[in-house]
Amino acid sequence: MAQKKASLKVLAAHLGLTVSTVSRALNGYSDINEQTRARVKRAADELGYRPNQTARRLSLGAPETICYLMPHDANVLAQPFVAQLLQGLSDVLTKRNWDLLIGNAESYKDELSLIDRLVKSGRVGGFVVSRPLVNDPRIRLMQDLKCPFVVHGRTGSCADYAWYDVDGEAAVVTAVDHLVELGHEKIAFIGAPNQYQFSQDRLCGYQRALVENGLSEVPGYVQTADFSDEGGEVAAGMLLDLPEPPTAIICATDSMAFGALAALRSQGFAPGEDVSVIGYDGLSFGAHTNPPLTTMVQPQAHAGRRLGDMLLSVIDGEDPKKHQELQKAYLVQRKSDGPLRRKEVKPTVSVREETHET
Amino acid sequence: MAQKKASLKVLAAHLGLTVSTVSRALNGYSDINEQTRARVKRAADELGYRPNQTARRLSLGAPETICYLMPHDANVLAQPFVAQLLQGLSDVLTKRNWDLLIGNAESYKDELSLIDRLVKSGRVGGFVVSRPLVNDPRIRLMQDLKCPFVVHGRTGSCADYAWYDVDGEAAVVTAVDHLVELGHEKIAFIGAPNQYQFSQDRLCGYQRALVENGLSEVPGYVQTADFSDEGGEVAAGMLLDLPEPPTAIICATDSMAFGALAALRSQGFAPGEDVSVIGYDGLSFGAHTNPPLTTMVQPQAHAGRRLGDMLLSVIDGEDPKKHQELQKAYLVQRKSDGPLRRKEVKPTVSVREETHET
DNA sequence: AACCGTACCGAAAACGGTTTCGGATCGCAA
DNA sequence: TTGCGATCCGAAACCGTTTTCGGTACGGTT
Structure with missing residues (x-):
């Protein structure tokens, strides 16, 4: 059953049609007879044809890929939100058949050259950057490169780019x-x-x-x-x-x-x-x-989805300034707060020792 | 100084050479004069040339990309290890200039079709899959597709693929x-x-x-x-x-x-x-x-790196069976264990109520 | 002077798609 | 019969690389 890899060429040969015809049939062009379109689609299904994304993107001139820049300074305890964010991003991207790339560097310097490479090599059409610095060189770089991006957080001067943040x-x-x-x-x-x-x-x-x-x-x-x-x-x-x-x-x-x-x-x-x-x-x-x-x-919870939507909009040419979203945080009261104790007793030091991992 | 995007073509024109010459010069072919090679490299640097990866991969016929399949069932508390893993994977991949893709599906069924798409569309050259089921359909699928993969964990019959697990x-x-x-x-x-x-x-x-x-x-x-x-x-x-x-x-x-x-x-x-x-x-x-x-x-800590190394080896054609690694876990004693209390007193119910988020 | 090997570079095909353009075929009205 | 507009499909260029294959020029031998 392991048929040769199904390409447009073999599909065309199989159907007695041309590559270009098959391509247009699958892509919904109106100058293709509905009958032959159905025929083509059926054959594509049977042969398990999937358009080669690499070739497609080369032809289209669009990478159809966005990159999430992993925070490299954060400690492990703060990482759970990364997985959530990635899931949300992935959700909205896969609906458009876009890819989600992980960008990871060990320092800000490395990160800058990473961004430069990714953009200039045409691998990535946009970035999501988390937890920006007050004066973030990554943002300047992406602006210079004219590469769409959206910030998870804000910087001091956040007027002219897209961001999603909590106040x-x-x-x-x-x-x-x-x-x-x-x-x-x-x-x-x-x-x-x-x-x-x-x-x-x-x-x-x-x-x-x-x-x-x-x-x-x-x-x-x-x-x-x-x-x-x-x-x-x-x-x-x-x-x-x-x-x-x-x-x-x-x-x-x-x-x-x-x-x-x-x-x-x-x-x-x-x-x-x-x-x-x-x-x-x-x-x-x-x-x-x-x-x-x-x-x-x-x-x-849905920060990832919002960031993804915003980025795709910006890539589609919308004005980044239109995509700025400020959320409110709210207090969840558990047990670590309480009313002031009026009488201040200096407590005795407990004998119980707290352990701590290294 | 936003020059037009630097491609081999503009480089060649700029240098009075041919595209093929420039390409071979940059790729270290021996039939290029060292003098002109230097000339080419300098020009490439000056123009900020980065080879278009999409085109490169199309020509090479290799996606140079691996995909990490996000666990979709896990609860948030268990996610910290995902971020660690991704960092490790990313580390070893970027050294080879490979990309790390995030695969995310909402169910195992969706995940299977995702894998199928990613492989057949030539987007991905290998997978990392976490926390396998006893009888994991994803593993069978990847074997059928003859797509390299490495498992973070093991299944019952784990003899003939690469894995990294803790005992x-x-x-x-x-x-x-x-x-x-x-x-x-x-x-x-x-x-x-x-x-x-x-x-x-x-x-x-x-x-x-x-x-x-x-x-x-x-x-x-x-x-x-x-x-x-x-x-x-x-x-x-x-x-x-x-x-x-x-x-x-x-x-x-x-x-x-x-x-x-x-x-x-x-x-x-x-x-x-x-x-x-x-x-x-x-x-x-x-x-x-x-x-x-x-x-x-x-x-x-370095599970991600090991998994990445193993996967790259398998993609390079090595025998997956050679890449099976079993780690030992060790006990870290904090405060939740202690010697058996001989006298069993039924404790009184504390008045203090524990809160719990919903 | 003819021959040959080497050093260096250009021409062109290929990867697998997309998209523009032109051409064939047909029905139908003049 | 000719002309004309739809309708449908094929031919070919293109995206930016890599890589194979020739070809030129040059030096040195006979």
Whole structure:
């Protein structure tokens, strides 16, 4: 049964027609008799014909492929969203018979040359880039290359490209307001590295919310760490060592919040009772921490699909500015937040030691 | 300076040479004068020439692309390993200038037709498939299509293809042995759906270890659930409702173990003290559960790289049977296991309620 | 002067499609 | 009978590479 690979040529020969006729028949041209079109389609089915995409794309001059640039800095805990995003992207792309490519580099420098190669070699017709820097060289490059792209997140000047983002500033404001309602005034913030735009956004939210609530910024209450659990742990440790430690901590990412919880427990504080912790990301895993993590969740279930749709639209020639979407995050209250404890008892250090993997 | 797209043709014209000469010069043919070769290379650099991969692949007759088939059944908690795998794969592929494609389908049926399309349309030269079923139709299909592939995991009859797997049976034996050393005899097992080969393997390990330790299988001690935290939670609930509940539980995946911990706590048991729980996967997240999860970790840091290397070898014509690799998992002890408590006190139900996201 | 081998490069086919253009065939009206 | 417009299909160019096969020019031998 293993017939030779079915090409237009063998199909044509098999039918006593020309390659061009067969091609037009399959592609729905109107100058083909419906009868012969049916005949062609039947034969194509029987021979299991699939047009060679490589040849097709060469002829069309379009790669029909988009590339997702994998974040190369993120720690493993933050990766679940990557798989979700890819699924969403894949969904909308396969409907159009487009391909989804994975772009992966070890550094921003490598990534730039990767983008350059992919575009100039005609392999890729568009990019999705996640978690941009404040001043992201990748975006400039893609603009220079005149290659369509869509950003998952935003940069400072995001006026003239397509993006999909969650309003991090508003989200953190929500978090601060929530803590203030619970009676907290000594609220600290553990931010992510400030090269990332999202770090800035979330930090801005913190600062604005303080002002709006009539609170003043306490020196040392803003820590910066890389977004891993370890980073969150050391940053929280710094906060607790302050002469006047905070009663509530907002973390720029859930993974950092995981570390903050660990730091609190290891110093004998009961997170959610002695000190409130609020994360940001809405990792479903947060339901299992000790205590379960209250967090700002981003509705990124269909982020991938939206990003895919937007990118395809831009590639189709639509104005990128028309495709900018800002989502709201919302608070999911679990157990790591609670009302301020008025009487401040310095807790005794627990004997129980927290373990930590290396 | 956005020059027209640099093709061999414009390069040739620019240099006063022929397309074929330029091509051979760049590809290191020996019948090209070293002087002109240098001249050509310099011009190529200056014009930013990148060979059109589509055209190249058409001419070569090789797609130079492999496809990773995304698991479509998995729950989100189990996805971190996907991103890792993709990075590893991407690493080895980009070194060869091959592309990594994402294949995603919503059902096994769709997946089969996806594979068929990808192969027959010449888009893909090989596949990586994760977490195979006991009798996996995808594997049969790829064999029929004579398309190279490598399996991340194994099936029952895995003799004649390439695979990379962790010895799940041995791993669970290790876990059981460990529990027995701690004094446990009433050891239960929460398995994953038995359509998956890895479920069978791990279950076999459980059964074998019981025999080896002179323990007999207690009715009801083997539960099956889908591999999500919810699944683990209900399964653990069943175990605790047994007339004689187990003192230790082994879960086929970490995410199920997360649920098991929740079930224990919600019924007032102290996991790790009253009842031991051991997971399987080594999710780094397990360090943050309540209590931190003891688990069998798979060394899958470089699984992606190995799979990529193996697949490329097979595509190069090597015997798939030569590429079968079995890794050992090892126990990482955190806090969810502990010695058997001799006196069995039925604990009082805690007032504290565990929340759970929907 | 004729011959030959080597070094270097050009011509052209091929990969498998898409698309433009022209040509044959037919029915029908003038 | 001629002319004309539809209708349907074939011929051929093209997309940008790779690769085989010749061909020219040149040097050195006889």
